[in-house]
Amino acid sequence: MRITRRLEFDAGHRIPDHRSQCRHLHGHRYALEITLSGEVIERNGDPANGMVMDFGDIKTIALREVVELWDHAFLVYAGDKQVRDFLESMTDHKTVVLDVVPTAENLATLAFRLLEPHYKHAYGNNLKLVQVRLFETPNCWADAIAPIDFVEPKP
Numbered sequence: 001m002r003i004t005r006r007l008e009f010d011a012g013h014r015i016p017d018h019r020s021q022c023r024h025l026h027g028h029r030y031a032l033e034i035t036l037s038g039e040v041i042e043r044n045g046d047p048a049n050g051m052v053m054d055f056g057d058i059k060t061i062a063l064r065e066v067v068e069l070w071d072h073a074f075l076v077y078a079g080d081k082q083v084r085d086f087l088e089s090m091t092d093h094k095t096v097v098l099d100v101v102p103t104a105e106n107l108a109t110l111a112f113r114l115l116e117p118h119y120k121h122a123y124g125n126n127l128k129l130v131q132v133r134l135f136e137t138p139n140c141w142a143d144a145i146a147p148i149d150f151v152e153p154k155p
């Protein structure tokens, strides 16, 4: 069985080498869709009886591991020195420095990596994070799918 929980957050970013609009500082209402597979729990008296995982517990983990870190932050590529310097000059600004350019593809992969270990052992019913879908806009999204097809960033 597969189940999906959706959460939304706001964040700023830019894609420094983009040939068009996306090299400018701008923001999105991102949506994160977390898909888990596992066995449906069949245990009378268990609060999760009839569920793969309680949607509320999926949300709690996602908030703690990703959404609260990225919400209302500016997601900046470590190599984007100009913007990093600017953000560091601001007192107490919520900035998240990433080893990769903050495209939908890279953010989906990062979210997958941050979330995966926390769902694996949550319920003991062979839970598996199978996909993280990250919507950058209503029309554009990326899917990070297990096992991750991800190229490590160069040091």
Ligand SMILES: Nc1nc2c(c(=O)[nH]1)N=C([C@H](O)[C@H](O)COP(=O)(O)OP(=O)(O)OP(=O)(O)O)CN2
Pocket (backbone or CB within 6 Å): 015, 022, 028, 102, 103, 104, 105, 136, 137, 138, 139, 140
């Ligand atoms: N493969 C990718 N392409 C682009 C990414 C990305 O992350 N991965 N990101 C951007 C921009 O950041 C921008 O968010 C997308 O802009 P745009 O293509 O204009 O998307 P819209 O949904 O706003 O476009 P509409 O034409 O209004 O539907 C660019 N490319």
Ligand SMILES: [Zn+2]
Pocket (backbone or CB within 6 Å): 013, 022, 026, 027, 028, 136
């Ligand atoms: Zn964008």
